[in-house]
Structure formats: structure tokens, C-alpha cells
Amino acid sequence: MNDFFTKSTISGDIYRFLYFNGQSSRQEISNTLGISLPTTTRNLNALQEEGMIENAGEFESTGGRKATIYQCVSNSRCAVGIDITRNHLTIVLIDLALNIIDSKRMRIPFRETHEYFSILQEEFETIVSANIADRSRLLGIGISLPAIIGEDHKTVTYATVIPLSLNIYSFFSNYIHEPYLFFNDANSAGLAESWKGDYTDSVVYLSLSSSVGGAYMNGRSIHAGDNNRGGEFGHITIVPHGKRCYCGRNGCLDAYCNANALTDFTEGNLKEFFEILKSEKNKGIINIFNEYMENLAIAVNSLRMCFDCDIILGGNVGAYMSDYLDDFRKKAIKLNPFEKDGSYIQVCHYRTSASAVGAAIYYIDEFLQNF
Ligand SMILES: [Zn+2]
Incomplete structure (x- = not known):
């Protein structure tokens, strides 16, 4: 994963500042990022119009005008994580704040068959259609596997815990039509824990x-x-x-x-x-x-x-x-x-869904970097 702040635009910097700091005021954003107050105001207004940030009341003031609290709208985008293990399938839908909006965990032994992937597709569609009216808000689907994954996140270089064929990545395309990538299960869980903590x-x-x-x-x-x-x-x-x-x-x-x-x-x-x-x-x-x-x-x-x-x-x-x-x-x-x-x-914070959440975080991270 690359460093943050690789793509620097003023509105991106303001958005990322709010994302990583929770809540802030116009003055604090302007001071911390070294952006003039009018430019800060213009960008905050634009972000608000796009539905990316919102007002969350006012800060307590010790005199003078109270400052408006700005914060990110956490459900403006979301991502799906799918964790496939030998005997379980876990699907989570998370928002930008890593809240689990919806999830499904079921006991089903992994088989690289049409039957298994049809169930996966059905469960995925049920969660997505129940929670996301506008599919363009779905950033992507991270798939966590008990395997060592190549740098392209499309190839499996080592898998003994569950059998995976060489064309497993393209096999998924018959069932999932949004962007998706593979991730190692334990790496994903670590990512989820470090973000959450x-x-x-x-x-x-x-x-x-x-x-x-x-x-x-x-x-x-x-x-x-x-x-x-x-x-x-x-x-x-x-x-x-x-x-x-x-x-x-x-x-x-x-x-x-x-x-x-x-x-x-x-x-x-x-x-x-x-x-x-x-x-x-x-x-x-x-x-x-x-x-x-x-x-x-x-x-x-x-x-x-x-x-x-x-x-x-x-x-x-x-x-x-x-x-x-x-x-x-x-x-x-x-x-x-x-x-x-x-x-x-x-x-750990997460009991069962860390790998699924971590796989989904990839898309949130990518979104934040390129905002
Ligand atoms: Zn060993």
C-alpha cells in the first residue's frame, strides 16, 4: 500500500484531514493545512454540496461566534469485503468509517463450483441491494483468501488451506461485476485491526x-x-x-x-x-x-x-x-x-469479520488517496 497524500489537491487534503481527525472547524483546517480562510470555505462548501462532508453542530465557544463543526459523511461511499475460509463464507458491507452496515456469515465449505459461487453471488446481491440504492457508491469488493497472493492481487501464489485453481480470479468475474481484488486473510485482518485501533x-x-x-x-x-x-x-x-x-x-x-x-x-x-x-x-x-x-x-x-x-x-x-x-x-x-x-x-477488536473488513479497507484506502 502506498503512502497517503500521494495525490494532493486542496479539497482532497481537506477531506483527508477531516477523515483522519474526525471533526474540525474551518479555522483549524485553515491553520493546520496552511490554506487561506476563503479557499478553505470554498472547498468546504463544495465538499458539502457533493455530500462528502456535513455540519455536525457547533463547537463550544469561550466568546465570540461559535465555530461550525465539519465532519465526513461516512456512508457517502462503501465497500464490500468477502472472506472465504475452508468452511465459512463471510460478507460485510462497510462505510468509510469502517462501520459494518450489514453482514452475513454462513457455514459453507468452499468448493470451486457454480453452486458455491451462485450462493456467494446471491448473498452479495442481497446485502448490496438492501443497503445501496446507488451502485456507484460501492467502491469495490475485497476478497480475503487463506492463500499467498501475488503483487497484482489477482494471482494466488500459494494455497494449501483451500484448493484454488489458477484461473480463480477470472472465475469470479462470472459472479461479481464490480471491481474486485484478492488479499491474504491474515494481512487483511491486521489491516482492519490497525485502522480500527x-x-x-x-x-x-x-x-x-x-x-x-x-x-x-x-x-x-x-x-x-x-x-x-x-x-x-x-x-x-x-x-x-x-x-x-x-x-x-x-x-x-x-x-x-x-x-x-x-x-x-x-x-x-x-x-x-x-x-x-x-x-x-x-x-x-x-x-x-x-x-x-x-x-x-x-x-x-x-x-x-x-x-x-x-x-x-x-x-x-x-x-x-x-x-x-x-x-x-x-x-x-x-x-x-x-x-x-x-x-x-x-x-483484537473484531471477533469474526476482521479479514473481510480488512479486504474492503483496500478500496477505502484507495479512495482516500485519490480523492
Ligand atoms: Zn509450517
Whole structure:
């Protein structure tokens, strides 16, 4: 993702300022951006006429005239995110402020068949037609996949979690008629978390779902790496010659900390695992979770040593971690020679839709850059 403010126009600068700062007054915009007050006024009026910004009352004044509050109209544009996993399909419609306007999550095993894509198309159309009267307001559709995606966001360079054929991108065109691109699932989730958490510095997102992945974020952009494999934390070796990983090697973090390491004991049901854990009655489950956290602590400490930034526990398991965060922080801190405070470890905002939201953010980011 490119830097912001690449295309600089006065109205674009004003719009982006309002977008990233929430609310502001004419005077503050003029002062901060170094634009004369008349030019600021003219541009604000034009943006308002286009329906891009609105008045939101007046600021409290300590004397003199009260200043009008300006803010972006969050539903002036929207984007769709579709997250395809082995067994689930999630579709979200988000506005510019990343509010989820509508969403659908269903259990449906992925198959590259007409039947599967027809269902996807139907669900997509239902959401879009129920919420967007004017299709030109839909910026695009980001599709999140458990795969490594080429730089063009149209090719899949590595996929073992779900089988994907080489012409998968063109296959989609039979069912989706707006602009669409592919994104890695864990990278997308990291993007959603960093935007939602308003991170301006570096942050690592660790995705703990049916596979383990992640993203290293620099503010609002993903560090993709030389081969678009930045953040493939699942294949960090944590136990030499250890358990077999799906990649064919042994001892990878994925083999120890994917969600199956827990759900293998509850017939694939993660919610049930955490319910039993919470009841504190099943010693076996408590031990399994303890061992899981010990292994996860090794990875989290390694990431802290590499990046020295906040680490967000995400994915399906991360969504359940808040009750166990204190415990987990203690385990991670034991391995850390420099720190006694584990507050750098955070829990994700999104429970199930981070990857879908993150894939949609691409189009919002693009819109903001080119405004
Ligand atoms: Zn591996």
C-alpha cells in the first residue's frame, strides 16, 4: 500500500484531514493545512454540496461566534469485503468509517463450483441491494483468501488451506461485476485491526485461526516483504523436530497454535472449548489451554524481540483471549529479559469479520488517496 497524500489537491487534503481527525472547524483546517480562510470555505462548501462532508453542530465557544463543526459523511461511499475460509463464507458491507452496515456469515465449505459461487453471488446481491440504492457508491469488493497472493492481487501464489485453481480470479468475474481484488486473510485482518485501533506506529497482528498467520503493520500500511510473505508467522519454528505442520515441515508455530490445537478436543467447536475452560471443571482442557499459551508465549516473545511493538492476538482464538490475557501476559513476560509489563500484548477488536473488513479497507484506502 502506498503512502497517503500521494495525490494532493486542496479539497482532497481537506477531506483527508477531516477523515483522519474526525471533526474540525474551518479555522483549524485553515491553520493546520496552511490554506487561506476563503479557499478553505470554498472547498468546504463544495465538499458539502457533493455530500462528502456535513455540519455536525457547533463547537463550544469561550466568546465570540461559535465555530461550525465539519465532519465526513461516512456512508457517502462503501465497500464490500468477502472472506472465504475452508468452511465459512463471510460478507460485510462497510462505510468509510469502517462501520459494518450489514453482514452475513454462513457455514459453507468452499468448493470451486457454480453452486458455491451462485450462493456467494446471491448473498452479495442481497446485502448490496438492501443497503445501496446507488451502485456507484460501492467502491469495490475485497476478497480475503487463506492463500499467498501475488503483487497484482489477482494471482494466488500459494494455497494449501483451500484448493484454488489458477484461473480463480477470472472465475469470479462470472459472479461479481464490480471491481474486485484478492488479499491474504491474515494481512487483511491486521489491516482492519490497525485502522480500527488507530495505530500510527508499528503493530504486529497474530492471527490464530484454523491456520496461523499475521501481519506486520506500519501505521495503516502492511509490510508485504520481498515476496508478499511478510507476516507468515505460522511457519516460525518453535520446537525443533516437533509436530508436523501442514506445510510439510516440523515444529512450526502453526502446528501448536492453530485453533485445531484446541478444537481437536471438542469436535471442532471452539466456542465449546472455551465454555468448558471457563467452567474450570475439566482438568484436561485446562492443561491443554495452558500448554497452548506456553507455546504461544514463545512466539509472542520472539515477535516482541524482533519488532519491539504492540502485538495483537487475533483470529478465532484471539477473539476469546480477553479473559485469559493477564495470565498470558505473565507467561510471555517470563521469557522477556527486558520487560516486566506485558501490556504490549493486546486482544483484537473484531471477533469474526476482521479479514473481510480488512479486504474492503483496500478500496477505502484507495479512495482516500485519490480523492
Ligand atoms: Zn509450517
